Amino acid sequence: MDMLVSLVPLLPLLGFLIIGLNSRRLSHGVTVAVACGSVLAAFVIAVVLFCQLSSLPADARFISVTVFNWISAGSFSASLGFLVDPLSALMLLIITGVGFLIHLYSVGYMHDDEGFNRFFSYLNLFVFFMLLLVMGSNYLVMFVGWEGVGLCSYLLIGFWFKNRDYTNAANKAFIMNRIGDLGLLLGVILIFVHFGSIQYNEVLAKATTIDKGTLTLITMLLFVGAMGKSAQIPLYTWLPDAMAGPTPVSALIHAATMVTAGIYMIARNNVLYTLSEPTQHVIMIVGLATALFAATIALVQNDIKKVLAYSTVSQLGLMFLALGLGAYTSGIFHMATHAFFKALLFLGAGSVIHALQGEQDIRNMGGLRKHLPITSVTFFIAVLAISGIFPFAGFFSKDEILAAAYAQDKVVWAIALFASLLTSFYMFRLFFLTFSGKVRASEHTMHHIHESPKSMTLPLVVLAVLSVAGGFMGVPEALHGSHWLNGFLAPVFAPSASLAHHAEHLSHSTEYMLMGVVTVLTLVMIAIAYVQYVSKNQVPAAEGVSTSPFHRLLYNKYYVDELYDAIIVKPLFWLSVQFDAIIERLGIDNLVNTFGSSVVWGSRAARRLQTGSIGFYIFVMVISIMVLLATAFVL
Amino acid sequence: MVPIEYYLWLSAVLFTIGVLGVLYRRNAIIIFMCIELMLNAVNLVMVAFSNYLNDSSGQVFVFFIMAVAAAEVAVGLAILVVMYRNTKTTDIDILNQLKW
Numbered sequence: 001m002d003m004l005v006s007l008v009p010l011l012p013l014l015g016f017l018i019i020g021l022n023s024r025r026l027s028h029g030v031t032v033a034v035a036c037g038s039v040l041a042a043f044v045i046a047v048v049l050f051c052q053l054s055s056l057p058a059d060a061r062f063i064s065v066t067v068f069n070w071i072s073a074g075s076f077s078a079s080l081g082f083l084v085d086p087l088s089a090l091m092l093l094i095i096t097g098v099g100f101l102i103h104l105y106s107v108g109y110m111h112d113d114e115g116f117n118r119f120f121s122y123l124n125l126f127v128f129f130m131l132l133l134v135m136g137s138n139y140l141v142m143f144v145g146w147e148g149v150g151l152c153s154y155l156l157i158g159f160w161f162k163n164r165d166y167t168n169a170a171n172k173a174f175i176m177n178r179i180g181d182l183g184l185l186l187g188v189i190l191i192f193v194h195f196g197s198i199q200y201n202e203v204l205a206k207a208t209t210i211d212k213g214t215l216t217l218i219t220m221l222l223f224v225g226a227m228g229k230s231a232q233i234p235l236y237t238w239l240p241d242a243m244a245g246p247t248p249v250s251a252l253i254h255a256a257t258m259v260t261a262g263i264y265m266i267a268r269n270n271v272l273y274t275l276s277e278p279t280q281h282v283i284m285i286v287g288l289a290t291a292l293f294a295a296t297i298a299l300v301q302n303d304i305k306k307v308l309a310y311s312t313v314s315q316l317g318l319m320f321l322a323l324g325l326g327a328y329t330s331g332i333f334h335m336a337t338h339a340f341f342k343a344l345l346f347l348g349a350g351s352v353i354h355a356l357q358g359e360q361d362i363r364n365m366g367g368l369r370k371h372l373p374i375t376s377v378t379f380f381i382a383v384l385a386i387s388g389i390f391p392f393a394g395f396f397s398k399d400e401i402l403a404a405a406y407a408q409d410k411v412v413w414a415i416a417l418f419a420s421l422l423t424s425f426y427m428f429r430l431f432f433l434t435f436s437g438k439v440r441a442s443e444h445t446m447h448h449i450h451e452s453p454k455s456m457t458l459p460l461v462v463l464a465v466l467s468v469a470g471g472f473m474g475v476p477e478a479l480h481g482s483h484w485l486n487g488f489l490a491p492v493f494a495p496s497a498s499l500a501h502h503a504e505h506l507s508h509s510t511e512y513m514l515m516g517v518v519t520v521l522t523l524v525m526i527a528i529a530y531v532q533y534v535s536k537n538q539v540p541a542a543e544g545v546s547t548s549p550f551h552r553l554l555y556n557k558y559y560v561d562e563l564y565d566a567i568i569v570k571p572l573f574w575l576s577v578q579f580d581a582i583i584e585r586l587g588i589d590n591l592v593n594t595f596g597s598s599v600v601w602g603s604r605a606a607r608r609l610q611t612g613s614i615g616f617y618i619f620v621m622v623i624s625i626m627v628l629l630a631t632a633f634v635l
Numbered sequence: 636m637v638p639i640e641y642y643l644w645l646s647a648v649l650f651t652i653g654v655l656g657v658l659y660r661r662n663a664i665i666i667f668m669c670i671e672l673m674l675n676a677v678n679l680v681m682v683a684f685s686n687y688l689n690d691s692s693g694q695v696f697v698f699f700i701m702a703v704a705a706a707e708v709a710v711g712l713a714i715l716v717v718m719y720r721n722t723k724t725t726d727i728d729i730l731n732q733l734k735w
Contacts, residue, residue, distance in 0.1 A: 612734030614727045618657055618666075 002065045005082050008045050009131040011038040012124045020121035035120035036103045043096035050089045061491045083137035087492045091134040094339045098256045099127045101459035106248040108456035126152035130257050139188040139198040149258045150177045157245040169244040176238040180228015187221030207271045219272050219279040226262025231313050233290045243305040247350030255312050255346050256339040263319050263335050270328045274496035284324025291317030295422040300554045302540050303360050304349045307430050326500050327404035328493045329486050333474045337393035340470045341385035344463035348379035351452045367439035371449045374457045376435045378464040383431045385467040387424035393470035407506050424522045428529035436534050478511040642683035649676035663725040674704050
C-alpha cells in the first residue's frame with residue numbers, strides 16, 4: 001500500500017530521467033511508450049488508491065506515508081512524506097488522467113517537432129512535480145512541487161526558444177511566479193515560527209490556538225503565492241502570454257493542473273482560511289474582480305488561445321470566489337469540471353491550429369465544421385459545458401458557486417452572474433467564428449486541411465464524455481441528487497465546516513429560481529452571439545481599423561501590461577542602470593582592479609630578486625639559514 | 636678514548652669549509668664536492684654521538700644519509716654532464732639565463 005503511494009510520483013520521475021538522459025538517442029516510439037506508459041501506470045495506481053479511499057469510513061479516509069526523514073535540525077524537522085486523502089486523491093485522478101490524455105494528444109500534435117523527446121521529458125517532469133505538490137504531507141514538499149511546476153512551466157512556455165517573444169513570455173511567467181512564491185515561502189516560514197511544525201495535520205489541528213492577526217498574515221502571504229500561480233489580479237498577466245508554449249502545454253499546465261495549484265493550496269488550508277475572515281474577504285474580492293476583468297478582455301480578443309487563456313483566468317477567479325465564500329467543495333468541484341472542459345477547449349483549439357498549419361487568428365478561420373467534424377463536435381460540447389448549460393459539467397459546478405454567492409451577498413451574486421454570462425457570450429463568439437459561417441482561411445491552407453490523427457481525436461472524445469458526465473459527481477439535492485463529491489470531500493472540510501458561521505440555507509425553490517434565471521440569461525447571451533456572428537456574419541475588425549474607445553481599451557487588455565511596464569519595469573530598469581554605473585563599475589570593478597594592479601606593481605619590484613646567478617641564490621640561502629638558526633637560539 | 640669535543644670541532648671545521656666552498660667557488664664540481672663535505676661532517680657528528688651515547692640509531696641515520704647522498708650524486712653528476720655538453724664549461728656563472 002505504502003509502496004503504491006510512493007510509486008505514483010516516482011513513475012513520471014523515472015520517465016523523465018529515462019527520456020531526459022537519452023533524449024538524443026531514443027526513437028520517438030520508445031519515448032512515447034515511456035512517457036505515456038509512466039503516466040498511464042500512475043493513473044491506474046491513482047484509481048486503485050481512489051477506490052481504496054472510497055471504501056474506507058469517512059473519518060479514516062487518508063493514507064499517510066513517510067518515505068524518509070529529509071531535514072532534521074534542532075526543533076525543525078521535515079520528512080519526504082505523502083498524504084493521500086479525498087482532496088489529493090481527486091487531484092491525483094485529474095493530474096494523471098487528464099495528464100495521460102494530453103500526453104497521448106501530444107504524440108500527434110508534436111510528431112514532426114525536432115524537440116519531440118525533450119518535450120516529453122519536460123511533460124513527465126511536470127507531472128512528477130505536480131504530483132509532489134498535491135501529495136506532499138507537509139508545506140515543504142508542497143513548496144518543492146510548487147517551485148518545480150513553475151520551472152517546468154517556464155521550460156515549456158519557452159519550448160520554442162529560438163523565438164525571442166516566446167522566451168520573453170517564459171521569463172515573464174517565471175518572474176511573476178517568483179513574486180507569488182516569495183509570499184508563499186514567507187507564509188510557510190511564519191507557519192513554522194508560530195506552529196512549530198510544517199506537517200499539515202499538526203498545523204491544522206493547532207489552528208484554533210493561534211491569534212487571528214497572525215493567522216491573517218499567514219493566510220494572506222499564502223494567498224499571494226496562490227495569486228501568482230493561479231493568475232489572479234494583480235499577478236495574472238503572465239498567463240495569457242504563456243500561450244506561447246505548444247498547445248498541449250497550455251491545456252495541461254495553464255488550464256487543467258498547474259494554475260489550479262492555488263485552489264488546491266487554499267482548500268488544503270481551509271481551516272486557516274475559515275478562521276481568518278479578512279483574508280476570506282480579500283480572496284472573494286480578488287476572485288470576483290478577476291472573473292469579471294478577464295471575462296471582459298476575452299470578449300474582444302482574436303487569438304483563439306488568448307480567448308481561452310483569459311477565460312481560464314476568469315474561471316479561476318470564480319473558483320477563488322467560491323473559496324472566499326467558504327464554499328470549498330464548490331471551488332474544488334468547479335476546478336475538476338473546469339479541468340475537463342478547459343483541457344478539451346485547448347486541445348480542440350490545438351487541433352484547429354494543427355489543421356490550419358499554425359493559424360491562431362479566429363478572423364482567418366470560420367466554416368471549419370465540415371472539415372473538422374470530431375473537433376467541432378467536441379469543442380461544441382466544451383463550449384456548452386463552460387457556458388453552464390444543463391446537463392453539462394459546468395452547469396452544476398458554476399450553479400453551486402452562484403448559489404453560494406446568492407446565499408451570502410446578492411451584489412456578489414449579480415457580478416458573478418454577469419461574469420459568467422460574458423463567459424458564455426465570448427465562448428460562443430469563439431465557436432461561431434471558428435466553426436460556422438464562411439471559410440475565411442486562405443485557399444492554400446484549405447487545400448491542406450485535414451482532421452487530426454486518432455491520437456489527437458481520442459483524447460478529445462474522452463474529455464468530451466467527461467465534460468458531459470463530470471457534473472454528475474455533484475448533483476445538488478434540489479435536483480434529487482445526493483452530491484457525491486460533497487460526501488467524499490467531507491472529511492477534508494469537516495473542521496472548517498464546524499467553525500464557519502452557517503449562512504442561511506437556500507430553499508429548493510430559490511435554487512430552482514436561480515438555475516432558471518441563469519439558464520435563461522445564458523441562452524439569451526448565446527442568442528445574441530448567434531445573431532451577431534452567424535446571422536449577421538460579423539467578423540472582428542482587422543488591425544488598424546478604428547473602433548470605439550471602449551473596444552480599444554478591452555482589445556489592449558486595459559493597458560495593464562503597459563501600466564506595469566511604466567510603473568514597475570521601467571523604474572526597475574532605470575535603477576539597475578544606475579546601480580550598474582555606480583556600484584558595479586565605480587565600486588566593485590574599481591576595487592577588484594586596484595587589487596590586480598597593486599599585485600602587478602608589487603611583483604614588478606620583487607622580480608628583481610630573481611637574478612639568475614646561482615652564487616647569489618646560495619649566498620641568500622646560507623644567510624637565511626643562519627638567521628633562522630640564530631633566531632631559534634635567541635628565542 | 637678521544638673526547639667528543641674533538642669530533643665536534645673537526646666536523647664543525649669540515650662543515651664550515653663545505654659552506655665556504657659552496658659560497659666562493661665557481662666550479663660546479665667543486666661546489667658539489669663541498670656539499671658532500673657538509674653531508675659527511677654531519678655523518679661524523681652522528682657517529683660520534685652514537686658512540687658517546689651508546690645508541691645505535693645515530694649510525695642507522697648515517698646509512699640513510701649515505702644512501703640519499705649516493706642517489707644525489709647520481710642525479711647531480713648526470714646534470715653536470717649535460718651542463719658540460721651544452722656549455723663546454725662547469726662554471727656556474729654561465730647558468731644565469733633563468734631570471735626575470
